[in-house]
Amino acid sequence: MxxxxxxxxxxxxxxxxxxxxxxxxxxxxxxxxxxxxxxxxxxxxxxxxxxxxxxxxxxxxxxxxxxxxxxxxxxxxxxxxxxxxxxxxxxxxxxxxxxxxxxxxxVLECEIGSQHKTVEAKEKEDEGQIFNIFEQEFGRLLSPMECETIAMWIDQDHHEIAIIKAALKEAVIAQKLSMRYIDRILFEWKKKNVTTLADVEKQTKAFRSPTQSLKQGKEQGTVKRVPLYNWLEQRDG
Incomplete structure (x- = not known):
């Protein structure tokens, strides 16, 4: 042939x-x-x-x-x-x-289910790592009460892991490393509907805008450093 x-x-x-x-x-x-x-x-x-x-x-x-x-x-x-x-x-x-x-x-449902399981596994992994990250920043082991607080942020308040990390970072920058301070940050963010990292960046930039400090510095003849926002203060807006 x-x-x-x-x-x-x-x-x-x-x-x-x-x-x-x-x-x-x-x-x-x-x-x-x-x-x-x-x-x-x-x-x-x-x-x-x-x-x-x-x-x-x-x-x-x-x-x-x-x-x-x-x-x-x-x-x-x-x-x-x-x-x-x-x-x-x-x-x-x-x-x-x-x-x-x-x-x-x-077949499609099986594939979608597998993808969901992968996402859930990643979320569980992130949840496990958040405790280690807090211990690294605090420089010590977390107390049972502190662990319970973090678990409450995740399970009851439904904060995303990325948002909790951002709140911890904010506390580190402000040199106010305490669970109470971080809890207050999360409370304020939730009240202002801050749910993404983009929202976090926008919110923190608003409080660290140099405009007001530069204006005060010119009036006094010097330029002062921009003060960090104290999340424990009660502010409206």
Missing amino acids: QQDERLRMWIEQGNVTIPQLFFNSYKKLGIQDSDAMLILQMEAYHAQQIEFPTPSDFSSRMNLTENEVSKVLQRLMQKGYLKIDQASDSNGVLFEQFSLHPLWEA
């Missing part, structure tokens, strides 16, 4: 496209290898516009008996991955066809 004939035969047979997510997820979904191969064969039949292949059709392409194929089909339907739909052709004649839409939905 000539090379061009081989290529023509290859092209005429067409291709079967299977989502990469299926290969990543089918084990997690409890799908056996034989079940997965039958699914691939079903997609191949679908590409040939054979919508309802019989156990005999599958068996002719696989190392499974017709009885084993029937068991695989039953297993996939019991797990909710395969269903049989009714459709009609252009003449209104009803026919049955296999549908793998439930499987593809399950």
Whole structure:
């Protein structure tokens, strides 16, 4: 057979496209290898516009008996991955066809769930590290009460870890390293709807603006350093 004939035969047979997510997820979904191969064969039949292949059709392409194929089909339907739909052709004649839409939905849900688990694991890791960061800045082990306070910021007040870190940084800059001071910062930020690091930067810049200090310095003939904002002071606004 000539090379061009081989290529023509290859092209005429067409291709079967299977989502990469299926290969990543089918084990997690409890799908056996034989079940997965039958699914691939079903997609191949679908590409040939054979919508309802019989156990005999599958068996002719696989190392499974017709009885084993029937068991695989039953297993996939019991797990909710395969269903049989009714459709009609252009003449209104009803026919049955296999549908793998439930499987593809399950594959997507599995992938989304895996991503959520990754995010949750990262959040748990960050929560664990925040205690170490506080101990490093405080230069000592945290007391049970201090640990409980941090846990309360996370679980009850629902502060993001990044916001808690920013409040700690603010306390370090102000040289007022105490849980009470940090708690007050978080309270003020929450009251002013400071929920992102961009909000934090905007808020701190507003209180450290040199405009007022420069004006006072000119009046007194000298330029004073910009005072750090004392978050423990009661201020409105």
